[in-house]
Amino acid sequence: MPPIPRLPIRCTAIAALLASALTTPLLAQSDERQDPNIAARQNLMQLQAYNLGVLGGMAQGRMAYDAEMAATAASNLVHLTRLNTDRMWAEGTDNAAVEGTRALPAIWADMEGFAARGAALTAAAEAMEAAAGVDLATLQGAIGGLGGACSGCHQNFRQAD
Template sequence: MFLRTVTTAATLLAMGVTASLAQDPIEERQQIMKDNGQAMRVLVPMARGQADYDAEAALAAFVSIRDDAARFGELFPEGTETGGDTRAKPEIWTDREGFDAAVAAFVEDAEAAVAAAPADLDAFRPVFGAMAENCGDCHEVYQVPEN
């Protein structure tokens, strides 16, 4: 019950933060990436066996990522290539077709993870792995690494 309350509160907070940033696509996509990072901090330790598998927490993290991923592609309009401390690479705009395909693959994997609603670690690892691989591939091609 406590975990469900915390998850609900975090989701509502993230929705409120994201809604307030809707006027600035750079800030909004940065917030989404932070939200996804928080979700991955729940999922990665389970995948690595560093935390007990919690089906409810995993599903909540997958839902959060899926909901954010569905909007992600629209947050890179022309004119947002620079500014706002963006780490977006120019390839997003010079290879828009490739970027859109990468986002679509990530959305598809996130949706598959939610639909799978893995009940145990053996069911979790493959859907998490596919989603995480797409996440990493996109970062490698379309995001400037942190210093």
């Protein structure tokens, strides 16, 4: 029997993350089912946070810098920010209308501003992708822009913790 071909680490990591994201809501559901739009976007945010955590951990010295791991996390972020998420942001899925979400009604009141924040996140993720695998100093130089893009959206469109 021929050996099973190994997927590149990026494909394997993305497949594992997506499998986790797709099964987590199924495992966590109670008798009261969560809106699939909310579940999908929350899982997307978890995937983004996971990859940002790798990059932030390296930038802050909480984990050793690994060029390949950093490049993979940054590439994952770029791919995640380029997904078409329109269906995940259905009207009536804000925190004033349903429980279990921190999405503010401001998203739907200012969809143009919300989309602009999404575009800023994609641009910051692309800048990180160019920087992450170079060296630690270059990654550290790009992390602020990425974190700023995340917090810029959260300040206006997500309920505070």
